[in-house]
Amino acid sequence: MEVIPSGSAHGAEIKGVDLSQPLDDATFEAIIEVFHAHSVVVFRNQSLSEQNHVDFSARIGEIDNDVYGHFAHPDHNEIITISNILDDNGNPIGVQEAGLFWHTDLAYTQTPSRASLLYSFEIPVTDDGTVLGDTLFSNQVAAYEQMLDDLRARVEDLTAIHSAALGYAPDGAYGDADQKQGRSMKILPSERALETCEHPLVRTHHETGKRALFSSAAYIKGFVGLDKEESDALLMELYAHQSQPEFVYAHRWQPGMLVMWDNRSVLHAATGGYDGHDRLLHRTTISDTQF
Numbered sequence: 183m184e185v186i187p188s189g190s191a192h193g194a195e196i197k198g199v200d201l202s203q204p205l206d207d208a209t210f211e212a213i214i215e216v217f218h219a220h221s222v223v224v225f226r227n228q229s230l231s232e233q234n235h236v237d238f239s240a241r242i243g244e245i246d247n248d249v250y251g252h253f254a255h256p257d258h259n260e261i262i263t264i265s266n267i268l269d270d271n272g273n274p275i276g277v278q279e280a281g282l283f284w285h286t287d288l289a290y291t292q293t294p295s296r297a298s299l300l301y302s303f304e305i306p307v308t309d310d311g312t313v314l315g316d317t318l319f320s321n322q323v324a325a326y327e328q329m330l331d332d333l334r335a336r337v338e339d340l341t342a343i344h345s346a347a348l349g350y351a352p353d354g355a356y357g358d359a360d361q362k363q364g365r366s367m368k369i370l371p372s373e374r375a376l377e378t379c380e381h382p383l384v385r386t387h388h389e390t391g392k393r394a395l396f397s398s399a400a401y402i403k404g405f406v407g408l409d410k411e412e413s414d415a416l417l418m419e420l421y422a423h424q425s426q427p428e429f430v431y432a433h434r435w436q437p438g439m440l441v442m443w444d445n446r447s448v449l450h451a452a453t454g455g456y457d458g459h460d461r462l463l464h465r466t467t468i469s470d471t472q473f
Contacts, residue, residue, distance in 0.1 A: 190430065195223075195226060239466040243297070264277050283400050289381070323387075336416070345401065
């Protein structure tokens with residue numbers, strides 16, 4: 183097994199591992215060590231069946247689909263299909279990726295996810311060979327460590343109030359009105375999205391011991407002890423800080439890639455811009471055992 187760092191703020195490629203084959207314990211533990219060290223891990227030139235994807239994911243932890251939006255694979259409910267492709271009847275075969283903002287998966291739940299694993303089948307490429315649809319990953323350990331002292335002092339002990347309401351409540355961005363517009367993404371808006379949960383803004387990774395920002399303007403509706411105006415201003419200040427280019431690894435896709443990332447220390451964002459070009463990926467999301 184060979185580990186090749188990305189050269190960016192984080193991320194590494196693992197070579198010499200075939201995920202379609204059973205992994206011995208030593209190899210699997212070595213992969214997890216790289217995952218903890220680099221936060222984003224890339225496996226290139228894989229040929230995975232859906233069952234291979236599920237088996238590897240389940241070895242990491244319990245698989246948990248999205249709470250409010252899903253487009254489960256017809257034969258493997260653990261897998262979410264992400265695609266802009268339509269079937270012969272003009273119906274979408276999967277979620278048309280919409281995460282064009284920095285976020286972490288399932289942050290609005292009591293125990294946010296441990297990891298996400300995304301495997302590529304078809305990647306959009308223009309006629310001149312330009313690859314579209316990069317995924318961006320921002321290192322939130324580095325974002326925390328490189329904060330100015332004044333900002334760190336203001337956020338160190340804050341508690342954030344998380345909610346899915348902005349996106350998934352009936353009156354949210356993907357709510358009832360959006361459903362009537364015929365959105366290709368299968369969303370399940372719910373009053374449950376109005377529920378809130380509280381998480382420290384600065385969290386300690388329970389496996390690595392590293393501290394990181396756990397903040398997404400998409401899912402934080404405020405901070406305990408701050409009014410809305412103060413909360414909104416701080417959210418925008420944090421968003422500008424945590425998405426700076428020096429913290430970001432931009433992943434360029436190829437078919438046959440599996441990318442896994444640590445939702446406890448990384449924000450991610452889609453880039454879009456590939457309308458008219460087919461894209462097909464499968465994703466699993468892994469539950470954590472504790473916050």
